[in-house]
Amino acid sequence: MSSKETNGFYVPVIMIAGVGLIGGSLALALKQRGMVNQVIGLGRSRENLEKAKILGAIDEISTSVAEATRKADIIVLATPVGSMADILEEILPEMDRGKVITDVGSVKHGIVEQALDILGPLSSRFVPAHPIAGKEHSGVTAASDDLFQDHKVAITPSVETDADACKRIEDMWRAVGADVVTMGVAEHDRVLAMTSHLPHILAYAMVHLFASGKDKEKCYEMAAGGFYDFTRIASSDPVMWRDICGMNKEQVLTHIENYQETLGRIASMIEKGDDDKIEALFASAKSARAIVTERRKQNKDQSEAERQSGKRRVQQLVNR
Amino acid sequence: MSSKETNGFYVPVIMIAGVGLIGGSLALALKQRGMVNQVIGLGRSRENLEKAKILGAIDEISTSVAEATRKADIIVLATPVGSMADILEEILPEMDRGKVITDVGSVKHGIVEQALDILGPLSSRFVPAHPIAGKEHSGVTAASDDLFQDHKVAITPSVETDADACKRIEDMWRAVGADVVTMGVAEHDRVLAMTSHLPHILAYAMVHLFASGKDKEKCYEMAAGGFYDFTRIASSDPVMWRDICGMNKEQVLTHIENYQETLGRIASMIEKGDDDKIEALFASAKSARAIVTERRKQNKDQSEAERQSGKRRVQQLVNR
Numbered sequence: 001m002s003s004k005e006t007n008g009f010y011v012p013v014i015m016i017a018g019v020g021l022i023g024g025s026l027a028l029a030l031k032q033r034g035m036v037n038q039v040i041g042l043g044r045s046r047e048n049l050e051k052a053k054i055l056g057a058i059d060e061i062s063t064s065v066a067e068a069t070r071k072a073d074i075i076v077l078a079t080p081v082g083s084m085a086d087i088l089e090e091i092l093p094e095m096d097r098g099k100v101i102t103d104v105g106s107v108k109h110g111i112v113e114q115a116l117d118i119l120g121p122l123s124s125r126f127v128p129a130h131p132i133a134g135k136e137h138s139g140v141t142a143a144s145d146d147l148f149q150d151h152k153v154a155i156t157p158s159v160e161t162d163a164d165a166c167k168r169i170e171d172m173w174r175a176v177g178a179d180v181v182t183m184g185v186a187e188h189d190r191v192l193a194m195t196s197h198l199p200h201i202l203a204y205a206m207v208h209l210f211a212s213g214k215d216k217e218k219c220y221e222m223a224a225g226g227f228y229d230f231t232r233i234a235s236s237d238p239v240m241w242r243d244i245c246g247m248n249k250e251q252v253l254t255h256i257e258n259y260q261e262t263l264g265r266i267a268s269m270i271e272k273g274d275d276d277k278i279e280a281l282f283a284s285a286k287s288a289r290a291i292v293t294e295r296r297k298q299n300k301d302q303s304e305a306e307r308q309s310g311k312r313r314v315q316q317l318v319n320r
Numbered sequence: 321m322s323s324k325e326t327n328g329f330y331v332p333v334i335m336i337a338g339v340g341l342i343g344g345s346l347a348l349a350l351k352q353r354g355m356v357n358q359v360i361g362l363g364r365s366r367e368n369l370e371k372a373k374i375l376g377a378i379d380e381i382s383t384s385v386a387e388a389t390r391k392a393d394i395i396v397l398a399t400p401v402g403s404m405a406d407i408l409e410e411i412l413p414e415m416d417r418g419k420v421i422t423d424v425g426s427v428k429h430g431i432v433e434q435a436l437d438i439l440g441p442l443s444s445r446f447v448p449a450h451p452i453a454g455k456e457h458s459g460v461t462a463a464s465d466d467l468f469q470d471h472k473v474a475i476t477p478s479v480e481t482d483a484d485a486c487k488r489i490e491d492m493w494r495a496v497g498a499d500v501v502t503m504g505v506a507e508h509d510r511v512l513a514m515t516s517h518l519p520h521i522l523a524y525a526m527v528h529l530f531a532s533g534k535d536k537e538k539c540y541e542m543a544a545g546g547f548y549d550f551t552r553i554a555s556s557d558p559v560m561w562r563d564i565c566g567m568n569k570e571q572v573l574t575h576i577e578n579y580q581e582t583l584g585r586i587a588s589m590i591e592k593g594d595d596d597k598i599e600a601l602f603a604s605a606k607s608a609r610a611i612v613t614e615r616r617k618q619n620k621d622q623s624e625a626e627r628q629s630g631k632r633r634v635q636q637l638v639n640r
Binding site: 151204209231262278293 | 565
């Protein structure tokens with residue numbers, strides 16, 4: 001069965017703590033596909049939850065984590081990282097082996113440790129996940145039911161994670177159109193440091209330098225398409241990225257150090273006029289980027305083929 | 321008169337040395353607008369010049385710089401930087417005060433010095449220019465007549481540059497849809513180091529690091545939209561960028577140094593857990609990037625308004 005089929009995923013009651021862009025989009029995606037009966041939303045802002053209800057993301061607003069946990073089959077933690085410990089504490093008394101808890105955080109090791117600390121043996125019901133999707137805008141008003149379509153979701157179970165819980169969460173993410181990739185916790189935090197955390201920091205640093213120089217006005221005037229694309233990710237939420245730097249501190253610092261070493265080597269080549277080496281490094285980077293482009297295209301083509309194949313199957317069923 | 325009007329620009333004979341993406345697009349743009357009678361193309365590759373002729377970019381292929389110079393009113397140097405000195409030497413005997421020479425290079429101080437050295441007093445006819453436009457693909461087959469539409473062109477005259485020559489080149493670039501920005505030579509090389517040269521080097525360095533690590537396979541798998549946009553400029557021509565690093569060595573090294581210092585400060589904040597400082601730096605970068613976005617929007621709106629205004633004026637003329 002292809003990873004893109006809905007695989008008949010269904011959950012009677014899902015609880016979403018933190019109905020923002022990610023939590024809200026997951027809710028909309030499940031509702032739009034008729035895969036959930038009831039969505040219970042929790043969060044700090046009553047106003048935001050009311051909006052979420054009006055938008056059709058959630059059915060019920062709850063102010064009690066325990067109450068909502070009791071009713072829920074799947075619990076999704078999508079709040080800012082600082083709230084996690086408290087929520088887990090409140091979940092614990094109502095948690096049982098029939099339920100599954102998962103999260104959506106950008107860094108895995110911290111929440112995995114917290115879940116182990118607080119839930120104890122029941123942490124086997126916790127499936128760490130990271131949907132790699134986003135928009136420049138945040139909050140439930142930016143949420144959309146197709147946010148995860150053709151996007152990657154990393155799932156990072158440990159040996160203790162129950163296989164059925166893991167499958168439940170994999171099925172959920174596939175059902176809303178995502179590609180599930182399983183990885184180790186440490187592996188995830190290293191890989192995402194490279195593919196996401198470091199680039200964001202580099203972009204923030206570039207824009208900060210750009211806006212601080214003495215030629216600032218002319219720089220604003222002459223900044224063109226290349227600068228614009230390169231710095232798009234510096235439009236990301238400063239609070240979220242401050243937290244990611246804090247949560248993935250070790251990997252982020254290692255990657256910054258490695259980057260500075262690479263940049264230093266390039267500076268040295270330029271200083272010495274080592275044209276061949278400079279060209280070789282740039283050329284190898286260009287080739288590597290071409291592989292990234294090729295993979296994106298392959299993923300898009302594969303998704304499209306699966307969609308067409310799914311349509312044909314539906315058509316065959318209809319035609320019988 | 322708005323800077324976007326064609327201002328009746330016309331040149332009988334233009335010589336383009338190096339009919340690649342930029343030279344070819346300028347030729348196509350002038351031809352498409354009926355602003356040139358004859359385009360003479362020169363270059364190292366006969367095959368490329370034949371292609372340029374078939375594509376309608378050039379009317380005549382010449383193998384003699386002197387011969388072409390004699391016929392030309394405007395001479396555009398659009399070859400790789402290494403060829404410039406030889407070409408200027410061959411231009412000199414046929415150069416006179418009725419002609420204008422210009423270039424399209426990404427770094428200005430080198431060509432300005434070469435022109436002064438080789439052309440002597442006639443260097444007052446040389447107008448250094450830099451059209452900030454490009455595509456991932458190079459060569460005349462990628463050329464298009466609208467490449468410069470709404471793009472910036474930096475003109476960097478010195479006190480010696482003849483005003484009429486400068487105006488000629490400004491008019492030419494405005495006629496093909498560009499926004500002309502006048503700057504000093506050193507100022508240009510500093511500003512472009514910030515807005516363009518440094519970002520390209522940073523992107524090359526990021527991709528190089530990405531493709532060299534032990535988690536390479538998983539990195540390729542998990543690289544998403546943010547990484548893709550951030551690294552787009554690492555698809556640029558390695559030879560061209562090797563040359564830019566060489567030509568603008570002093571500014572590039574200064575900017576890399578300043579960038580390393582900024583990155584080091586961020587690493588230090590992360591190491592110390594200085595959340596407030598990290599958030600403040602990221603937030604100020606986000607605000608600065610929003611200004612870049614706003615300016616792009618303003619430029620687009622202004623261009624569109626001028627086009628509509630131009631259309632109305634034409635309509636009024638037609639309706640008389």
